[in-house]
Amino acid sequence: MQESLREEPAADFVALGGTVLALDPAGRRVRALAATGGRITALGSEREISGLIGPETTVLDLAERTVIPGFVESHNHPAFFGMTLAAPVDAGSPPNDTIADIAGRVAQAAKELGPGEWIRGFRYDDTLLADGRHPTRADLDPVSGRNPVVLTHVSGHFCTANSLALREVGITAETPDPPGGLIVRDARGEPTGVLVETAAFLVTSRLPGQSAGELAEALLLADEEYLANGVTSVHDTGIGLIGGAAELEAYALLRRAGKLRVRVRGYLFHDLLPGLAEGTPEAPDTGGADDKFAMTGVKIVADGSIQGKTGCLAEGYTCDPDEHGMMLLEPAELGRRIAALDAAGWQVAVHGNGDAAIDAIIDGYSRLGSPTGTGRRHRIEHCQTVREDQLDRMAAHDVLASFFVKHVYYWGDRHRDVFLGPERARRISPLVSARSRGIHFGLHSDTPVTPVPPLEGIWCAVRRVTRQGKVLGPEQAVDVDAALRGYTIDAAYLAGEENLKGSLEIGKLADLAVLSGDPTTIDPDRIRELTVEATVSGGEVVWRRETAGVTR
Incomplete structure (x- = not known):
């Protein structure tokens, strides 16, 4: 009927x-x-x-x-994605097998661009290169001529720069490591060009070619790719992370021109919110929200990435037992920021990959008041190595999750064999454990870290097959219906939109x-x-x- x-x-x-x-x-x-x-x-x-x-x-x-x-992508970076689509150098693997392959692409770009023009590349992955390391300025200087070069890691948590780029932004042997970051140095104390976590922002935040107009063009490139993959809504989790305040203006330009086709729910990068560092953040302004764009929350980055050994783990990395990763904010400061944002009326989304970081995030949320939280649907992003006891605490405090389920395919083998060991690796993105506790979660690709297609993410959630064709943690595989909901109605729930979208x-x-x-x-x-x-x-x-x- x-x-x-x-x-x-x-x-x-x-x-x-x-x-x-x-x-x-x-x-x-x-x-x-x-x-x-x-x-x-x-x-x-x-x-x-x-x-x-x-x-x-x-x-x-x-x-x-x-x-x-229509698919609801619960954790993506549209401006960053669009920039990778327009970049002159594809540093990813494939197509590159060695650092020499990447250097060849940089050399070609240097021939095509004028002297002094910046060369940008994206997606390099040191763990997939035969060299087994990051490119350095020693690799880039001989092929880049008079052009500054910056290559961004596939995770977005590192970049590497040539000597001219370091000089342009003023990074020298005397430059101190920023809080939550590391300038990698050689035996003489000179920067190698590799910049970790917040140190990467010293370069990426000062690059030319990131005007509002240029970022708007990048957003349009991403917009087309989303639509081609059935994505009708995107949670932009970190507006300003790459382009600063110009990203907000880029969205405003597209909205005024009526060119924004994918619906965007934005999470402002926390460093851009006035008053937050002082503990008195501005309250949300919902007056300009519509069904195409709304600023939904604030994004905080608590730690780094597992494959970069900067995700903060309670137990050391299997390949380096003394290394536990890093917190980009001290737990006490993280808790203060969560409390201030909640009091101001913001939804909070905190990036947490390692279980030690996840502990600090849950601690911050658990201090907000009632055992069931405040109803603002605060989130943990990626939530990659969350433990069973932590899931219990998340359920008790109504903490939501957006799981980076594609890690199982793209990095599962290396997590098992290199970074985490078999037992911890089999539990990454523990969807069955979360679902059994009634925890609401969405699934995501973190594009441009992995490709957009949600159908691939659904397959990952259902099959949990790695690149080597091995099943990783079959007990955490969900059925197709649950996986579909993770990219539709349950993802909509994460932004409080389950009554508007996500089901027909x-x-x-x-x-x-x-x-x-x-x-x-x-x-x-x-x-x-x-x-x-x-x-x-x-x-x-x-x-x-x-x-x-x-x-x-």
Whole structure:
């Protein structure tokens, strides 16, 4: 039977002729839906919904494809992502196997750019290079000519610079390590070019080519990639982390021009919030929020990355037992900032990879008052090595999580064999343990750290297969329905938007992803082979393949 909000002579948008997975509490499956004014108005059979087609109705013929709610990506960095798409040097692996390969790409960029122009590269991963180390200025200086060079690590927690770039920003042997960071030095005390955590900001925050207009162009590049992968909403967890206050202006430019197509929920990088360092942060200003952009919370970075050995662990790294990583904020200061933000009315999202950092984050949240928290839905980002006892505490204080589930595939082998050892590695992103405690969580790709496709993330959550084809912690694998919800309705919950998006129900936004097949019925190993055929935002087809039939 057709479910309808009201009787209407015709709908603005209709999708029919396939499977519609509502992902509502009842788990409904229907054949068609209709929308008017950007909201879903009816779900039902093809015959029922066909009656709502008028001469001005946009009709999407599903051709037996599958419709799900548009993906909600709960932890990404759109400006950073767009910058990587536009960068002159792809330093990733693949395509690079050695530092010499990366140096060759830098040399080519130096030939194409004028003297003095900055060369930017992204995605290098020291653990995938045959050299087994970070590139240094000694590698970059001979090939970069008169161009300053900065290469950013795939994790975003490191960068490496040539001598000219170091000189441009004033980093010398006398420059002290900033709090929460490290300038790597050689035996003579000279900087090698490798900059760790907050030390990387000494360079990246002062790069040219990061005006609001240029960052807006980067955001548009990211916007297109999100839509091509069925993502209709993104949590930008760290606005200003790369481009400073200009990132806010970039969003403002796109909103004024009506060019922002993906819905963005922003989490301002904590260093940009006036008054926070003094304990009196400005309160949220929700006056300018709309369904395309809203500043939802504040992002704090508590520690680094496991693969960089800067994630703060209670027990040492397997490959280096005396190394426990680092806290970028002392636990007491972290707790003070959490309390001040909560008192001012902000939702807080804290990056925590190592279990020692996660302890400090939970300590901060647990001191806010009642055992069940304040209702602001405070979050832990990545939450990679969270222990069972910590999950108990998270459940007791209503702390949410956004799990970086793609770590299982992209770094699972190295976590098992190098960084964490078998027992700790098998428990990264413990989705079953979190779910058994009723903890709300979303799943994410942390793009540009790993590729966007949510279908790959869903496959990771269901299969937990590493790059070497080994299953890592099968007891933490969830079913397809739970994984889908981690990228839709449960991710929407993290930003307090579960009544607006994340499932296909009457009155909710008509945000849809059209898939080539039904992820709930195919072999789970084939989920990541599915493709997105069309993306719909507010009842408008905003991206489609040529094979997706749309008529009007």
